[in-house]
Amino acid sequence: MVGIIVAFPSKDDAVNIRNLLVRYGMDVTGVCTTGAKALQYADAVDEGIVxxxxxxxxxxxxxxxxxxxxxxxxxxxxxPDKWAGDGVDGVVCLSMPLKVYDLMNTMEMLLQTMERRRRRKKAEKKNRSPKQREVITRAKELLMYRNHMSEEEAHRYLQKCSMESGTNMVETAEMVLSVMAE
Incomplete structure (x- = not known):
């Protein structure tokens, strides 16, 4: 599920932007004034835009x-003077004063980019061999048995570990099997 999180120091600004997004048909997951709360909202969804x-x-x-x-x-x-020289990866910038047209077009562009990434991951997932799928299934079953997780929780755990360690899901599943089999 794609979550849109609005985080500004002024609650009024955040609510106004949320109302604008909702008016244009976008679902907003949360509105907050702190980064910690934004991270809390981010943990509740799979992917999103802040x-x-x-x-x-x-x-x-x-x-x-x-x-x-x-x-x-x-x-x-x-x-622009706040972000002109920063060049932080994964950050798209819009300058103040904000134009509604620019905001909506940028949001659409980000949502389409995320959709393309999701399709690519899905196609990559389909390309796994039966042996690789078996390794992942065994790791999930072991997590479900030992840690009393549902299949969805075990799958999400493997995904999270995979992303955090920078390895693919099959390698992560192999690591889980080797560590937990002891």
């Missing part, structure tokens, strides 16, 4: 980007 200002009440946008999961995009809305 719209934020240059600085929240507890952290700068660069810190928030660093802590966000890899499947999240960030849309920074700030004056």
């Amino acid at each position: 719209l934020c200002g240059y600085k929240m009440k507890d952290m700068m946008y660069t810190e928030l980007r660093e802590y966000l999961p890899k499947d999240f995009e960030m849309l920074l809305i700030a004056s």
